[in-house]
Amino acid sequence: MGAGGPGDTGVGPRYEVSGASLECALRAHVAALSACRRCGFSDPAVVPVVSRARAPLVMLVGQAPGQVEIGASRPFAGRAGRTLFRWLARAGLDEAAARDQVYIAAITRCYPGPSPSGRGDRVPSPHEQELCASWLEAELELIKPALLIPVGRLAISRFLGPRPMHELVGRRHERPAADGGELARVIPLPHPSGASSWVNVPRNRALLNRSLALLGHEFRALGLTPALARV
Numbered sequence: 001m002g003a004g005g006p007g008d009t010g011v012g013p014r015y016e017v018s019g020a021s022l023e024c025a026l027r028a029h030v031a032a033l034s035a036c037r038r039c040g041f042s043d044p045a046v047v048p049v050v051s052r053a054r055a056p057l058v059m060l061v062g063q064a065p066g067q068v069e070i071g072a073s074r075p076f077a078g079r080a081g082r083t084l085f086r087w088l089a090r091a092g093l094d095e096a097a098a099r100d101q102v103y104i105a106a107i108t109r110c111y112p113g114p115s116p117s118g119r120g121d122r123v124p125s126p127h128e129q130e131l132c133a134s135w136l137e138a139e140l141e142l143i144k145p146a147l148l149i150p151v152g153r154l155a156i157s158r159f160l161g162p163r164p165m166h167e168l169v170g171r172r173h174e175r176p177a178a179d180g181g182e183l184a185r186v187i188p189l190p191h192p193s194g195a196s197s198w199v200n201v202p203r204n205r206a207l208l209n210r211s212l213a214l215l216g217h218e219f220r221a222l223g224l225t226p227a228l229a230r231v
């Protein structure tokens with residue numbers, strides 16, 4: 001197995017997983033990702049935040065970690081995470097189960113700093129997104145998730161294109177696998193941070209509820225939750 005390290009430029013890493021379990025492959029991937037410093041953030045505390053899931057069928061992809069996440073060394077550790085895990089619990093998966101069974105990735109993996117507007121975190125620049133993309137590509141290649149959950153506008157447009165959120169949230173989509181294998185189901189969620197007011201609009205709230213009901217169905221079909229779990 002090869003993996004991109006601190007000095008590489010964003011091309012790769014490439015993996016050969018035949019003969020290696022997903023768990024071993026992900027362990028090596030996460031070790032390489034944790035050492036990545038491609039973006040050259042000046043604060044030594046700003047390091048990649050990684051998922052703890054090692055045998056996932058599901059991937060969740062957010063935007064980028066916040067300051068709370070780098071302190072806690074786990075994704076969605078702050079207020080947005082509490083909202084996200086409350087949503088996933090409504091779909092039948094509590095936080096502990098979600099952290100174990102859902103690989104939590106992001107468009108970029110290091111805290112980008114505060115937004116110049118003072119509201120929320122800075123959106124990673126296109127250059128940072130490009131530098132970080134190979135980690136996500138490698139995870140998609142390794143995990144071949146049956147179900148993808150993009151969270152927030154940036155991640156949703158990465159998988160479903162730059163369409164309005166109300167056309168995408170509340171529906172189940174399909175995405176061809178890179179290797180021509182089985183289609184992955186894609187069920188988007190709005191970002192749970194308070195920085196976006198999208199979710200507070202009643203008609204959008206109804207779309208969120210539909211996404212959670214669809215997720216509950218998928219979690220049960222994948223055997224992640226009891227068959228009779230209610231959403």
Ligand code: SF4
Pocket residue numbers: 033036037038039040047048108109110128131132133
């Ligand atoms: S944001 Fe991504 S590419 Fe940039 S240093 Fe962090 S892990 Fe590496």
